[in-house]
Amino acid sequence: MSGIELQGVSRRFGSVAAVDDVWLDIADGEFLVLLGPSGCGKSTLLRMVAGLLPPTGGRVRLAGADITDVPPQGRDLAMVFQSYALYPHLSVARNLGFPLRARRWPRARIRAKVAEVAAQLDLVELLDRKPRELSGGQRQRVALGRALVRDPGAFLMDEPLSNLDAKLRAGTRAEISALHRRLGATMVYVTHDQVEAMTMATRIALLNAGKLEQVGTPAEVYDQPATTFAARFLGSPAMNLLDATVRAEGGGLTARAAEVSLDLGIEGELPEREVVLGVRPEHLRPAADAEAGIRALVTAVENLGHEEVAHCEVGASAICVRGPRPLDLRPGDRVALTADARHLHLFDPGSGRRLTWQSAPVAAGV
Ligand SMILES: Nc1ncnc2c1ncn2[C@@H]1O[C@H](COP(=O)(O)OP(=O)(O)O)[C@@H](O)[C@H]1O
Ligand SMILES: [Mg+2]
Structure with missing residues (x-):
């Protein structure tokens, strides 16, 4: 059991509230993605879970125990950084074994564990190389392996794929997801990339300016965004948002602009x-009645290969339509x-x- 509980966790830097009263229960075995734009507090929150930064308020619990004041090495957690943080002068094998040597494991046991993890991550051929002789993707796998050898209760990852090119990112994404399924370990994964969040998360926690904006499965956050911020952040192109007036017409409600x-x-x-009024680009389709719906002027059409995106003007606003x-x-x-x-979202x-x-309708009366 290695669930993580954040209880009102806050962190101030001077007058800046980098993380502001975050309450979140991360279940054992969950792949929780902390998602949000640059500067919203993701790394600060993860560093507080890791013990690398003390919170200015709130408590952190791991597997039911309060670890707020426990130093990083006393927490059953492993952190994987964007920058890999490999030791340049050590071989892959020695990089992988490093956390175990630090724990004074016997040499034979270290060798066996390193071999096991190397096989899991397809690193067997690379064990004698130095980090500079590896590609970005291979370095990332070594960094992951170094976390893995310790069999930690939970993995913390801060934008681990952001130094990889697009193609490698897609492959490594799938590898990390497969690893999560295989290990069944708790993973907390920080990213600003909505595609990583949608494809890897069991749940997404969306952060905005240090505050939790919405927590839910990828489908919940995408299909039922709790706020316009969430609506804009997930989806590409983003959800179309139009200022409108709702009024009763002929017994039903109509949105007008x-x-x-x-x-x-x-x-x-x-x-x-x-x-x-919100509507996703893929949910717009031609109307049978040319006078009803949204009357748009097409300004540009982009060919994405498998689909097209049409950019349109609607009055003084801009919207996108997306389809095959x-x-x-x-x-x-x-x-x-x-x-x-x-x-349609309101x-x-x-x-x-x-x-x-x-x-x-209820809120309309307010
Ligand atoms: N050590 C620090 N000193 C002062 N401000 C910091 C420090 N670390 C982070 N911040 C500020 O806290 C906010 C959140 O930063 P961060 O957690 O790095 O965001 P993210 O990882 O989401 O990009 C930013 O405004 C950042 O400038
Ligand atoms: Mg960050």
């Missing part, structure tokens, strides 16, 4: 209210677009928080 009239699929009456090739849209085309009501313009279908 310049060049926009969309049936929200909600029955009922309510006073008018302002919202932010060919989209049959050309710059200069005027199109009416629509989406199923279940793919957010409060002030707080940015999601309005649920039920709460939209």
Whole structure:
């Protein structure tokens, strides 16, 4: 059991709240991705879990025990850094064995463990090389291996793939996911890359300016973003967001803006209210009725090979449409677009928080 509990963890640097009152239970065996833009506090939070930085508030628990004041080497955790931090003068074998020598394991046991981990990570052929004789991907595997030899209760990884090129990143992503399944170990993985988060995480914890914005499975965060920040952060191109007014028309609710009239699929009456209307580029499709939906002017079309993205103007706003090739849209085309009501998202313009279908009419009265 090596679950990690963060209980109101905070870290200030002078007047900057780098991490602000984070509460999070990371279950044993989970692959938790800490996701967010550069500077949002991901590394600071991970370093506090590792014990490399003391929190200015809150407690950290590992496997049920409070470890807030336990030094890093006393925590059953292994950290993998973006910079690999390999010893340049030591061979791969000695780099892998380093944490075990530090623990004064007998030589034969170290050799056996290094061989086991080298086989797991496909490093057997490289054991005699020095780090400078390795590719970026190979160095990353050695760094991972050095964490692995200790059989830690949990792995902490800070942007471990960010120094690799795109192709290698995709491969290493799959390797780390496979390793997680094989070991069943708790992993906390920091990245600013939404693709890594979507593909690897059992749960994503999205951080914004030191605060937890949303925690959920990749599907939950993508399909039901809790805020406009979450809606924008996951998805490429990002979710289209338009300022709109919701009003009751003919017994149901309609979202209206310049060049926009969309049936929200909600029955009922309510006073008018302002919202932010969200719809993902892949959920937009041509409308049967050219007068309904979103009336857009196509400004550019990008061919991504397997699909196309059309950039459009809607009144004074910009939106994107994404779909399989060919989209049959050309710059200069005027199109009416629509989406199923279940793919329309509503957010409060002030707080940015999601309005649920039920709460939209209720909140409208406020
Ligand atoms: N040692 C430090 N001293 C002062 N400010 C720091 C220090 N470490 C991080 N910060 C600040 O804390 C915030 C979060 O940083 P960081 O955790 O590195 O973000 P991320 O890893 O998400 O990019 C940033 O504003 C950063 O400038
Ligand atoms: Mg960082």
